[in-house]
Amino acid sequence: MTDYPVQRPAASQDATESNQDINNALREMIAVVLALQSIYEMETEILKSQDGKAFLEFQDRKSDAARAYQSAISTLILRKEEVKAADSALREELKATQNQFSKVIQANMNHLNRMRKCTEKLGQTMRNAAIRAAQEKSTFSYGENGKLKPSANMRRVSSGISETA
Numbered sequence: 001m002t003d004y005p006v007q008r009p010a011a012s013q014d015a016t017e018s019n020q021d022i023n024n025a026l027r028e029m030i031a032v033v034l035a036l037q038s039i040y041e042m043e044t045e046i047l048k049s050q051d052g053k054a055f056l057e058f059q060d061r062k063s064d065a066a067r068a069y070q071s072a073i074s075t076l077i078l079r080k081e082e083v084k085a086a087d088s089a090l091r092e093e094l095k096a097t098q099n100q101f102s103k104v105i106q107a108n109m110n111h112l113n114r115m116r117k118c119t120e121k122l123g124q125t126m127r128n129a130a131i132r133a134a135q136e137k138s139t140f141s142y143g144e145n146g147k148l149k150p151s152a153n154m155r156r157v158s159s160g161i162s163e164t165a
Helices: 011-048 052-078 080-084 088-137
Strands: none
Touching: 011 052, 011 080, 011 088, 052 080
16 A cells, blocks of 8 residues: 655645635525525415414424524534634625524514414313313202202313423
């Protein structure tokens, strides 16, 4: 086996390659942000159409895109010193993309909040209807001393909230 000498680039060439590398990382980050933004925009449209089934089916795509975003942002955080030396136009583009992404997230959060309120209201309505139905089926009769008379139909009605995500 022959060993070949490893050629190392000059220091200025190292810096240029490093700048290109971080510039590519910024371009990739912009692409990841735009992809996640697109996912949030689609989810917002699904929420507007009040399609619960499509919303639930869409969550896997959102999770995958969010994981890609988390990975990309973690990489940039680790390379924050290099980011300072990156192309200023790319840094500004990333900043503008992040600002637009924040607006899309805010709109999405507003629609998610509406969906949550509707779900809570529906749940409360269902609980109240169940309590009323149970109370109507139960008959209570009071004795002379003001206590309830034992009855075969007498039972307690309990309602509680149990939700799992």
